[in-house]
Amino acid sequence: MSGPKRRRKRNYGTIYTLPLVVWFTLFFLVPLLIIVLFSFLAADIDGGVLPRFSIAAFTGLAKPRILKLFVNTIWVSLASTAITILMALPCAYFMARSKNKTMLLILVIIPFWTNFIIRIFAWKSILEANGVINSVLMGIGLVASPLQLEHNWAAVILINVYTYLTYAILPLFSTIEKFDFTLLEAAQDLGATKMQAITKVLLPNVRSGIVTAVFFTFIPLLGSFVVQQLIGTKDMYMLGNEINDNIYKYFDWPTAYALAVALMMLANVGLVFVMMSERKQARTLGARRVDEAAA
Amino acid sequence: MKGATIGISGITKSFGDFQALKGVSLDIRKGEFFSLLGPSGCGKTTLLRIIGGFEEPSSGRVEIDGEDILPLPPNMRHANTVFQNYALFPHLTVYENVAFPLRLKSIKRKSLDELVMYYLRLVELDGHAAKRPSMLSGGQKQRVAIARALINEPSVLLLDEPLSALDAKLRHHMLMELDQIHDKVGITFVYVTHDQSEALSVSDRIAVMDRGNVLQVGTPREIYESPSTTFVAQFIGETNIIDGTIESSGGRWFVVDAGGMGRVKVTDPRGYRVGDRVTLTVRPEKLRITPLGMAATEDSNSFVGTVDESVYSGFLSKYYVRLESGAVMRVFRQHGDQGEGEGLGWDDRVCVSWNPRDTFIVEGARG
Structure with missing residues (x-):
């Protein structure tokens, strides 16, 4: 009696997720396949691809210049992500414990309402030679000539951190908000210092939020190019810049696509790493359960 | 340690x-x-x-x-x-x-x-x-x-x-x-x-x-x-509260005039004297409930009333007895007590009595 009923119920799930499946197939999977496909075709002279198989785009990546872009991409993304998470954690913690959560949340989200490029130009007007900081420093006589505050790694990382701070704060906030803060009291009661309570009890319990925040920050950073272009120098270019240049400057689409494929692989390495560690955790837990059942 | x-x-x-x-x-x-x-x-x-x-x-x-x-x-x-x-x-x-x-x-x-x-x-x-x-x-x-x-x-x-x-x-x-x-x-x-x-x-x-x-x-x-x-x-369990004034002392007990309710005997005055206003308490399980007509001893506090409500709750029965003064006294009777009060129900006329020793002065004001 309940058999067919239950089966019909299970079918609803498929129906509900159908729009999403269609959407992702059309607008995510298909473009992705096109990117992979085009990366194995020969370049046309004025952009576009010729219908001829070629691995030239990939072999062409084995150049010291491209290798340097890979190195730049990885270390800048890692450094920016690390600083972003370290800044977002205390921020999200205090937001979650505050009485004015909604207010603080709005304050964090407000910069989103401004265009990203405009925000970078705002930073430029703060950092540039006749910008806000230099004007103040020279006005009070602390420095004689303007300091070079832009066009360096620090400026690029600073603005990366600024850009992705919100993306990191939001998932951290939503997990920390659900955290039971009496656990911190319990940890301290049992002998932990405040710092130990945070590292041994809070952080492990908001792990999922940290993982999400890392992904929200690290993966978009891997493909970023605007900040380096506007605030950095050519030496600080990353893979995203090279892709951009191959499309718009060199009209070499297969190389752009090959770089995109390489970038995706890079992002996936991180993803697989995290997933493997999660699975390992689940496995040890499962093993313990089996042990216990045997005992 | x-x-x-x-x-x-x-x-x-x-x-x-x-x-x-x-x-x-x-x-x-x-x-x-x-x-x-x-x-x-x-x-x-x-x-x-x-x-x-x-x-x-x-x-x-x-x-x-x-x-x-x-x-x-x-x-x-x-x-x-x-x-x-x-x-x-x-x-x-x-x-x-x-x-x-x-x-x-x-x-x-x-x-x-x-x-x-x-x-x-x-x-x-x-x-x-x-x-x-x-x-x-x-x-x-x-x-x-x-x-x-x-x-x-x-x-x-x-x-x-x-x-x-x-x-x-x-x-x-x-x-x-x-x-x-x-x-x-x-x-x-x-x-x-x-x-x-x-x-x-x-x-x-x-x-x-x-x-x-x-x-x-x-x-x-x-x-x-x-x-x-x-x-x-x-707060600690249920109780009966009686307000009154100490009327006389002497002999084995103090007598408290509890207004319309009548006179209540107390053994321990807790330092209060004749003329002081006091609040008394007596626990419901210290009270005895008996059908009217059974003679109460002169040593006890005893009052006549009507059973307003009786609640059976497992090992005991709770009676709410309205005295002639209008005050309601709670009486708990454990089952298995020599059948005393057995069969009492709503509107029965009863006598409620207790030993003066079980009455305590909990609060008071010098009068």
Whole structure:
């Protein structure tokens, strides 16, 4: 009696997720396949691809210049992500414990309402030679000539951190908000210092939020190019810049696509790493359960 | 170090305009099972949190074994807490939860394991060591919390309504276990509860609190049999309250004129004199209910009334008897008492009587 009923119920799930499946197939999977496909075709002279198989785009990546872009991409993304998470954690913690959560949340989200490029130009007007900081420093006589505050790694990382701070704060906030803060009291009661309570009890319990925040920050950073272009120098270019240049400057689409494929692989390495560690955790837990059942 | 004395003197605590504690002083003895009992908002939990180090008092002093502990952070105090919601670490197994305090110190692996297993056995959870807290029942979680709080060998265990999340039957069982654990470890227990029957059944002594004040400190018997205020009398079990004025003294008792109700005899005047206004209390189970016409002895307080309502509740029956003055007296009669009062029902005319010894003056004003 309940058999067919239950089966019909299970079918609803498929129906509900159908729009999403269609959407992702059309607008995510298909473009992705096109990117992979085009990366194995020969370049046309004025952009576009010729219908001829070629691995030239990939072999062409084995150049010291491209290798340097890979190195730049990885270390800048890692450094920016690390600083972003370290800044977002205390921020999200205090937001979650505050009485004015909604207010603080709005304050964090407000910069989103401004265009990203405009925000970078705002930073430029703060950092540039006749910008806000230099004007103040020279006005009070602390420095004689303007300091070079832009066009360096620090400026690029600073603005990366600024850009992705919100993306990191939001998932951290939503997990920390659900955290039971009496656990911190319990940890301290049992002998932990405040710092130990945070590292041994809070952080492990908001792990999922940290993982999400890392992904929200690290993966978009891997493909970023605007900040380096506007605030950095050519030496600080990353893979995203090279892709951009191959499309718009060199009209070499297969190389752009090959770089995109390489970038995706890079992002996936991180993803697989995290997933493997999660699975390992689940496995040890499962093993313990089996042990216990045997005992 | 087994058990410690706790000296609390002049503790006040304000949250904004709200005064949670208004100058509380208590002396808790070494190894005692001491309960802080009162309705919600009476300040009992705040007081416990002050001892634990989670709240700072506005003024006052707290000593453990004579040492002022207020400047110490919670992790430096020889007091551990069993939290109301257990506060088990969800990311750790039962074993690791109990081992948590030891992992913070440098303790050899072998002795750590021995200690953890000893305390898990103490709370009968050695078979569940590998489980996560989310896989445990409420009672099991409770026991993990107790084992974890005991493993540091504190001299004081603070328990914040530890049984409130359990169902009635399990609560009673856990209470007995707590009592046994207390006997085994022999340290001082400070137990916060709003449940008077919990407090009465396990405590060595009880402090009854209301609105930031301690109203009475005493053994369960003292608190129940001779409550010091009307509040205590009414909070600890059900009772009858009678207002009146002391009319005469002499012979074996004092006589209180209770207005329209008549005259009530009292043996212990508690320092009040003729002319003073007093409030009396007498417990419902001390009252006898008999059909009208059975002669009451001259020694007893006895009044005529009508049964307003009778409630059968298992091992006893409760009668609400309206006296001729309009006052309603509660009478509890345990079943199995020589059939006295058997078959009494609504609207029956009855006689309610009790021994003057069971009447206490709880409050009074010099007249």
